[in-house]
Amino acid sequence: MGDSPTYYHGTKADLGVGDLIEPGRASNYGRRGAAKFVYLSATLDAAIWGAELAVGDGRGRIYVVEPTGPIEDDPNLTDKRFPGNPTRSYRSAHPFRVVGEILDWEGHAPERLKEMRDHLDALNRAGIEAIED
Secondary structure (H helix, E strand, O other): OOOOOOOOHHHEEOOOOOEEEOOOOOOOOOOOEEEEEEEEEOOOHHHHHHHHHHHOOOOOEOOOOOOEEOOEEEEOOOOOOOOOOOEEEEEEEEOEEEEEEEEEOOOOHHHHHHHHHHOOOOHHHHOOOOOOO
16 A cells, blocks of 8 residues: 555544445535535645535544545546646545544634635525535
8 A cells, every 4th residue: 555645534523543434424515415425635735625614513623534445536626626636636436434533734724714615605605516426
Protein backbone atom coordinates (compact mmCIF):
# COMPACT_ATOMS: atom_id res chain seq x y z
CA MET A 1 0.00 0.00 0.00
CA GLY A 2 3.05 2.29 0.23
CA ASP A 3 2.28 4.47 -2.81
CA SER A 4 -1.47 4.76 -2.15
CA PRO A 5 -2.69 8.28 -1.43
CA THR A 6 -4.17 9.15 1.93
CA TYR A 7 -7.93 9.67 1.64
CA TYR A 8 -10.02 11.90 3.89
CA HIS A 9 -13.73 12.25 4.61
CA GLY A 10 -15.12 15.36 6.33
CA THR A 11 -18.36 15.05 8.29
CA LYS A 12 -20.04 15.83 11.60
CA ALA A 13 -20.72 12.15 12.31
CA ASP A 14 -19.00 10.73 15.39
CA LEU A 15 -17.26 7.59 14.12
CA GLY A 16 -14.55 5.26 15.34
CA VAL A 17 -11.74 3.30 13.74
CA GLY A 18 -13.21 0.35 11.86
CA ASP A 19 -16.60 2.00 11.28
CA LEU A 20 -17.94 2.11 7.74
CA ILE A 21 -19.16 5.23 5.95
CA GLU A 22 -21.80 3.84 3.60
CA PRO A 23 -24.07 5.00 0.79
CA GLY A 24 -27.78 5.02 1.55
CA ARG A 25 -27.71 7.50 4.42
CA ALA A 26 -29.23 10.99 4.19
CA SER A 27 -27.04 13.31 2.15
CA ASN A 28 -25.51 16.35 3.85
CA TYR A 29 -26.63 18.53 0.95
CA GLY A 30 -29.63 19.50 -1.15
CA ARG A 31 -32.90 17.70 -0.39
CA ARG A 32 -30.99 15.33 1.91
CA GLY A 33 -32.20 12.24 0.04
CA ALA A 34 -30.52 8.87 0.44
CA ALA A 35 -27.02 9.24 -0.96
CA LYS A 36 -26.14 6.81 -3.74
CA PHE A 37 -22.44 7.51 -3.23
CA VAL A 38 -20.00 8.35 -0.46
CA TYR A 39 -17.32 10.96 -1.03
CA LEU A 40 -13.67 11.27 -0.14
CA SER A 41 -10.72 13.42 -1.08
CA ALA A 42 -6.98 13.06 -1.28
CA THR A 43 -6.64 16.71 -0.10
CA LEU A 44 -7.15 17.83 3.46
CA ASP A 45 -8.67 21.14 2.28
CA ALA A 46 -11.57 19.41 0.50
CA ALA A 47 -12.21 17.30 3.62
CA ILE A 48 -12.20 20.46 5.76
CA TRP A 49 -14.97 21.89 3.55
CA GLY A 50 -16.91 18.64 4.03
CA ALA A 51 -16.53 18.80 7.80
CA GLU A 52 -17.51 22.48 7.94
CA LEU A 53 -20.50 22.28 5.60
CA ALA A 54 -21.98 18.97 6.76
CA VAL A 55 -25.45 19.10 8.29
CA GLY A 56 -25.64 18.69 12.04
CA ASP A 57 -24.81 20.34 15.32
CA GLY A 58 -21.75 18.31 16.22
CA ARG A 59 -18.22 19.44 15.61
CA GLY A 60 -16.66 18.88 12.23
CA ARG A 61 -14.52 15.78 12.00
CA ILE A 62 -12.03 14.59 9.44
CA TYR A 63 -11.44 10.90 9.12
CA VAL A 64 -8.69 9.06 7.30
CA VAL A 65 -10.51 6.43 5.28
CA GLU A 66 -9.75 3.59 2.92
CA PRO A 67 -12.11 2.62 0.10
CA THR A 68 -13.51 -0.93 0.15
CA GLY A 69 -14.25 -0.85 -3.59
CA PRO A 70 -13.54 1.20 -6.71
CA ILE A 71 -13.61 5.01 -6.61
CA GLU A 72 -14.23 7.50 -9.44
CA ASP A 73 -13.78 11.25 -9.93
CA ASP A 74 -16.52 13.26 -8.22
CA PRO A 75 -18.59 14.70 -11.12
CA ASN A 76 -20.00 17.39 -8.80
CA LEU A 77 -16.59 19.07 -8.81
CA THR A 78 -14.63 17.59 -11.69
CA ASP A 79 -15.11 19.24 -15.08
CA LYS A 80 -17.97 21.45 -13.85
CA ARG A 81 -16.00 23.52 -11.38
CA PHE A 82 -12.44 22.25 -11.31
CA PRO A 83 -11.42 20.62 -14.61
CA GLY A 84 -8.72 18.02 -14.12
CA ASN A 85 -9.84 17.33 -10.52
CA PRO A 86 -7.27 19.48 -8.62
CA THR A 87 -9.36 18.96 -5.45
CA ARG A 88 -8.65 15.24 -5.87
CA SER A 89 -12.27 14.54 -4.92
CA TYR A 90 -13.76 11.13 -5.54
CA ARG A 91 -16.88 9.09 -4.89
CA SER A 92 -17.79 5.45 -4.57
CA ALA A 93 -20.88 3.26 -4.39
CA HIS A 94 -18.90 1.16 -1.87
CA PRO A 95 -18.28 1.98 1.81
CA PHE A 96 -15.13 3.56 3.21
CA ARG A 97 -13.52 2.16 6.35
CA VAL A 98 -12.41 4.67 8.98
CA VAL A 99 -8.73 4.03 9.76
CA GLY A 100 -7.98 7.19 11.76
CA GLU A 101 -9.00 10.75 12.58
CA ILE A 102 -7.20 14.04 11.95
CA LEU A 103 -7.57 15.99 15.19
CA ASP A 104 -5.32 18.96 14.45
CA TRP A 105 -6.83 20.86 11.54
CA GLU A 106 -7.72 24.47 10.97
CA GLY A 107 -11.01 25.52 9.41
CA HIS A 108 -11.57 28.20 6.80
CA ALA A 109 -11.92 31.87 7.75
CA PRO A 110 -15.48 32.74 8.87
CA GLU A 111 -16.03 35.01 5.85
CA ARG A 112 -15.01 32.23 3.40
CA LEU A 113 -17.30 29.79 5.21
CA LYS A 114 -20.21 32.28 5.04
CA GLU A 115 -19.51 32.81 1.32
CA MET A 116 -19.71 29.07 0.66
CA ARG A 117 -22.86 28.61 2.79
CA ASP A 118 -24.53 31.55 1.00
CA HIS A 119 -23.61 29.97 -2.35
CA LEU A 120 -25.09 26.60 -1.33
CA ASP A 121 -28.24 28.33 -0.01
CA ALA A 122 -28.65 30.16 -3.35
CA LEU A 123 -28.34 26.86 -5.24
CA ASN A 124 -30.90 25.28 -2.94
CA ARG A 125 -33.37 28.17 -3.41
CA ALA A 126 -32.92 27.84 -7.18
CA GLY A 127 -33.72 24.12 -6.94
CA ILE A 128 -30.23 23.10 -8.02
CA GLU A 129 -28.87 20.06 -6.25
CA ALA A 130 -25.29 20.49 -5.05
CA ILE A 131 -24.82 16.73 -5.28
CA GLU A 132 -25.56 14.95 -8.53
CA ASP A 133 -26.09 11.20 -8.54
